Amino acid sequence: MEEKVIVCKDLTKRFGDFYAVNKISFEVDKGEIFGFLGANGAGKTTAMRILCGLSHPTSGEAMVAGFDVYKQAEEIKKNIGYMSQKFSLYENLTVLENIEFFGGVYGVPYAEIRRRSDNLVQQLGLTAEAKKLVGALPLGWKQKLAFSVAIFHQPRIVFLDEPTGGVDPVTRRQFWDMIYEAAASGITIFVTTHYMDEAEYCNRITIMVDGKVEALDSPANLKAQFKADNMDEVFYRLARGAKRSGD
Amino acid sequence: MKQLFVFIRKEFFHVFRDRRTLLIMFGLPVVQIVLFGFALTSEVKNITLTVIDNSRDVNTQQLIRKIKSSSYFVVNESSIDYNDIEDAFKKGKAKCALIFPAGFGNDLQHGGTAQLQIIADGSDPNTAKTVVNYITAITTAYQQEISPAQQLPYTIIPETRMLYNEEGNGSLNFIPGVMALVLMIVCTALTSVSVVREKELGTMEILLVSPFKPLMVLVAKAIPYLILSLANFILILVLAVFVLDVGIKGSILLLFMESMLFIITCLSFGLMISNTTNSQQTALLLSMMGMMIPTMIFTGFMFPIENMPLVFRIISDIIPSRWYFLIIKSVMLKGLGFEYVWKETLVLLGMTVALLFIALKNFKTRLS
Numbered sequence: 001m002e003e004k005v006i007v008c009k010d011l012t013k014r015f016g017d018f019y020a021v022n023k024i025s026f027e028v029d030k031g032e033i034f035g036f037l038g039a040n041g042a043g044k045t046t047a048m049r050i051l052c053g054l055s056h057p058t059s060g061e062a063m064v065a066g067f068d069v070y071k072q073a074e075e076i077k078k079n080i081g082y083m084s085q086k087f088s089l090y091e092n093l094t095v096l097e098n099i100e101f102f103g104g105v106y107g108v109p110y111a112e113i114r115r116r117s118d119n120l121v122q123q124l125g126l127t128a129e130a131k132k133l134v135g136a137l138p139l140g141w142k143q144k145l146a147f148s149v150a151i152f153h154q155p156r157i158v159f160l161d162e163p164t165g166g167v168d169p170v171t172r173r174q175f176w177d178m179i180y181e182a183a184a185s186g187i188t189i190f191v192t193t194h195y196m197d198e199a200e201y202c203n204r205i206t207i208m209v210d211g212k213v214e215a216l217d218s219p220a221n222l223k224a225q226f227k228a229d230n231m232d233e234v235f236y237r238l239a240r241g242a243k244r245s246g247d
Numbered sequence: 248m249k250q251l252f253v254f255i256r257k258e259f260f261h262v263f264r265d266r267r268t269l270l271i272m273f274g275l276p277v278v279q280i281v282l283f284g285f286a287l288t289s290e291v292k293n294i295t296l297t298v299i300d301n302s303r304d305v306n307t308q309q310l311i312r313k314i315k316s317s318s319y320f321v322v323n324e325s326s327i328d329y330n331d332i333e334d335a336f337k338k339g340k341a342k343c344a345l346i347f348p349a350g351f352g353n354d355l356q357h358g359g360t361a362q363l364q365i366i367a368d369g370s371d372p373n374t375a376k377t378v379v380n381y382i383t384a385i386t387t388a389y390q391q392e393i394s395p396a397q398q399l400p401y402t403i404i405p406e407t408r409m410l411y412n413e414e415g416n417g418s419l420n421f422i423p424g425v426m427a428l429v430l431m432i433v434c435t436a437l438t439s440v441s442v443v444r445e446k447e448l449g450t451m452e453i454l455l456v457s458p459f460k461p462l463m464v465l466v467a468k469a470i471p472y473l474i475l476s477l478a479n480f481i482l483i484l485v486l487a488v489f490v491l492d493v494g495i496k497g498s499i500l501l502l503f504m505e506s507m508l509f510i511i512t513c514l515s516f517g518l519m520i521s522n523t524t525n526s527q528q529t530a531l532l533l534s535m536m537g538m539m540i541p542t543m544i545f546t547g548f549m550f551p552i553e554n555m556p557l558v559f560r561i562i563s564d565i566i567p568s569r570w571y572f573l574i575i576k577s578v579m580l581k582g583l584g585f586e587y588v589w590k591e592t593l594v595l596l597g598m599t600v601a602l603l604f605i606a607l608k609n610f611k612t613r614l615s
Contacts, residue, residue: 052456074458082456086449092264093257104253105459133264159456 003030004063005157005188006051011060013046020046022211023060028190030156033183035202036192039239043211044192048159051190053077065156078106081150081158081187085165089146091135095126098134099149106153120148140171144178151182158182160191164198176201196231205231207238214238250459254467261441262471268437276429276479280486283421291377296320297341299329304352306361310389314345319381336368343367343378411496411581422487423575424548427568429483430476430506431538434513435520438472439530442521465610469514476510477503496582505578505588508595509571513538515602516567522609542568570595 006028013021021043028034038044049055051064053073062069065079089098096117103113121130124144126137134142143163151158160179164172176198183189191202199205200219207215207222215222215238219231226234262268296314300307315322320343327335335341346364355361365382367375412419442465445451454464480503487493495502516538524530543549545563552563563569570591577583577591585592 054452054455077456077458080456082453084449084452086452088449088453090257090261090448090450093260097257097260101253101257102453102457105250105454105457107250107458 004028005030005065006034006190007061007063008051009061011047011050011062012058013043013050013055014058019211021050021057024208024211024213025060026206026213026216028157028188030188031183031186032204033179033189033191033202035199035205036190036208037194037199037205037235038192038208039242042208042239042242044208045161047208048161048190048192052080052082052159079156081153081155083146083150083158083160083163085162087139087142087146089134089142089149092133094133095121095130095137095145098145099152102149103152108153116152120152124148140167140174143167143171144175147175147178147182151187155187157188157190160189162192162194164193164195172198196235199231199235207235209238209242251463251467254459254463255470258441258467258471262475272433272437272475272479273482275432276425276483277486279425279429280422280483280490283425284491291374291381292319294320294342294374294378295323295340296378297323297325297327297332297335297344299327299332299344299346300324301349302347302351302353306352306355306393307347309393310386313385313389314382317381317385319378332366336366341368342371342374343382345382419493419580420576421548422483422491422493423572423579424542424546426480426483426506426575427509427546427548427571428539428542429479430510431513431542431568432534433476433479434472434510435517435538436531436534438468438514438517439520439524439534440527441472442468442518443524443527443530446521446525447527461610462607465518465607469518472514472517473507473510476513477507480506480510493580495579497578498584501578501585501588502575505571505574505592505595508592508599509567512567512571512595512599512602515599515606519602519606519609522606538568541566545569546572548572567595567598570598 004027006026008027009025010023011021011025012019012023024043024047036044036048046055050057050069051062053064053069053076057069064076067073067075067079069076090101093101099117099120100113103117104110108116121127124141126141126145129137129141134145137145147158147160147163150160164175167175172195179189179191179201191198193199202219204216204218205222206213215225215234217225222228222234223230226237228234228237262272298311298314300311311322311324314320323341329346332341332344332346335344344364344366346366348362348364351361351363363386365379367378369375442451445454451464455461484495484499484502488495517534520530520533520537524533541562545552545559545566546569547563552560552569555563574588574591574595577588
């Protein structure tokens with residue numbers, strides 16, 4: 001049996017009368033690329049924030065990296081990486097300074113930071129730009145750098161919240177290559193996205209509608225189940241019934 | 248601890264790479280000191296005075312010479328018609344007019360009483376009052392000079408002394424005021440903006456997901472500004488002593504400690520603001536409205552608090568900078584020790600603890 005790194009059972013988040021997340025249950029295996037789909041306002045971001053320890057659930061259970069989201073949020077934080085939809089590195093810090101800062105915040109020893117950041121800069125092809133301010137880099141490079149920083153401390157799980165928004169198709173492709181590489185090294189990827197072609201890249205996907213999980217399977221199985229040619233169609237069939245829209 | 252150091256280093260990078268922040272931080276004290284020291288003095292000098300001398304005798308000439316020799320007036324003796332005076336005021340050619348009637352000297356020497364008229368521009372009441380006082384004083388002095396033999400039955404001569412400021416150095420009062428103002432701008436405004444900036448950029452989210460303790464984010468934000476504020480405080484003191492000739496009479500260590508306390512007050516206020524807002528503009532606006540304007544108005548370094556109606560005096564009591572201003576004035580200008588300012592210090596300390604408590608309590612470690 002494979003190791004489960006995320007286990008959710010009847011997870012619920014209520015704001016007053018509004019169920020942002022309504023009794024969702026799922027499990028994510030180690031090294032899996034787990035896609036999280038849904039229209040705006042479906043509850044993806046809220047669910048992800050609960051799993052990251054940014055938000056307390058109202059009820060239900062959730063274990064992340066073997067730790068309880070209610071009691072062991074600090075332990076969870078040490079074992080996850082996170083990349084938000086907004087670009088989230090410091091623009092007036094250089095590439096190296098950003099890496100050093102986030103590495104330092106996660107408690108990576110200094111010598112280790114030096115060694116890994118040299119490798120990283122080389123891999124990204126940013127050797128010439130290592131001492132330039134991040135603000136001067138093109139968006140695609142920034143996103144790739146942000147992802148590398150999110151997994152710099154070698155977390156067990158990395159949460160990506162719409163990581164490729166506004167990025168061109170070529171860079172998106174390269175970005176997904178990096179995701180595959182990370183998954184191959186054993187990091188579990190939990191990714192939300194709006195792009196259906198990206199959904200196809202995932203091992204398994206979950207489609208959320210109005211705070212509930214409406215479908216959960218591999219892209220191939222989902223297409224078969226809904227007798228659709230592509231993920232776009234699957235998503236449309238499920239999401240058009242949604243009552244909520246907008247964030 | 249190492250994490251904190253990494254964070255503080257990052258904050259310093261932010262400050263030193265942002266020219267605007269640097270300019271505000273170190274340009275502001277210099278500009279304020281120079282402005283308050285040289286431009287915004289309440290002394291009235293170089294007043295344009297039009298003299299209409301219809302008598303042209305020894306007495307009027309002597310009196311005019313006396314007025315000319317004082318540094319307050321620029322005397323314009325061109326004989327204009329009495330009816331043109333108002334025109335000169337309207338055109339701004341004169342701030343004040345002095346009119347001697349015909350036969351001034353004759354009346355004085357034979358009748359014992361002579362009259363002269365002073366007309367001042369009342370649209371600027373403070374200047375007008377000062378000008379009238381100057382001329383009256385000069386006239387009185389002249390009167391005593393020409394009648395030394397005449398002994399009044401009783402004479403009271405007031406001997407005045409300006410304690411703690413014998414030379415009447417106008418810079419004395421505002422130096423503590425500028426210190427309060429600058430420390431507040433640097434601590435409150437810049438701190439709140441720097442926290443809110445992280446929220447706006449989305450990096451706050453990343454920090455909250457990291458194992459870095461949320462409260463440590465606040466500490467890490469506050470420490471660089473604490474250090475920079477102390478540097479600023481020293482800069483202001485140096486400027487005060489060497490540019491404006493204001494001596495420091497009291498203990499520098501006490502000044503330093505009290506300023507440190509006030510800096511922490513301001514930092515707490517800045518953190519409190521940053522907890523309640525999500526945009527840099529709002530944070531800046533709030534710190535301006537919440538701290539800067541009250542400091543200008545209610546500390547007493549620009550407008551005397553004693554003249555304010557009761558309501559405003561009560562308001563001034565809850566402004567932290569007012570207490571700091573009192574402390575600094577006592578220590579720096581009067582040379583008083585801690586035994587004289589402990590009450591004010593206690594008030595300030597109480598405010599700091601309250602503000603810090605509110606700030607820490609409201610800091611959201613989670614996103615709703």
